[in-house]
Amino acid sequence: xxxxxxxxxxxxxxxxxAGEPEARPEPARPRFEMESEAMGQAGxxxxxxxxxxxxxxxxxxxxxxxxxxxxxARALAEQDPAxxxxxxxxxxxxxxxxxxYLAFPxxxxxxxxx
Numbered sequence: 001x002x003x004x005x006x007x008x009x010x011x012x013x014x015x016x017x018a019g020e021p022e023a024r025p026e027p028a029r030p031r032f033e034m035e036s037e038a039m040g041q042a043g044x045x046x047x048x049x050x051x052x053x054x055x056x057x058x059x060x061x062x063x064x065x066x067x068x069x070x071x072x073a074r075a076l077a078e079q080d081p082a083x084x085x086x087x088x089x090x091x092x093x094x095x096x097x098x099x100x101y102l103a104f105p106x107x108x109x110x111x112x113x114x
Contacts, residue, residue: 002099006046007065007073009092011080013058039065039076046107060088066107070094 039045048063065073074092082088 003096004099004102006095006097007067007070007092008095009063009065009073009077009090010059011061011063011077011083011088011090012056013060014086014089015058041108043108044072044076046104064095 036045036048044065044067046064046066048061050061051059063073063077065076067073067076070092074090077083077090077092080088080090083090
């Protein structure tokens with residue numbers, strides 16, 4: 001089986017804010033949504049979104065990136081205004097998955113690929 005590599009960033013509530021209502025993500029974050037759209041159009045972000053019904057209430061969202069390294073994914077995720085404000089933290093990791101098992105037809109091709 002051929003393997004595809006992607007970088008995943010998990011966004012979690014900062015530990016000091018985990019139980020506080022203001023730690024919850026804002027319902028509309030237009031500026032970051034525009035930045036996310038630009039990352040997607042550049043072929044770097046494949047998909048991102050908030051989570052619900054998880055056992056760990058501090059886990060708030062996940063972003064899947066198609067970039068050269070986990071460090072690049074972490075740097076992109078750290079552009080989120082809630083991360084910059086200290087309300088969310090980023091844990092970035094590499095994800096290995098069987099090539100061809102995942103398809104995101106609405107995501108632009110990876111940078112430098114047709």
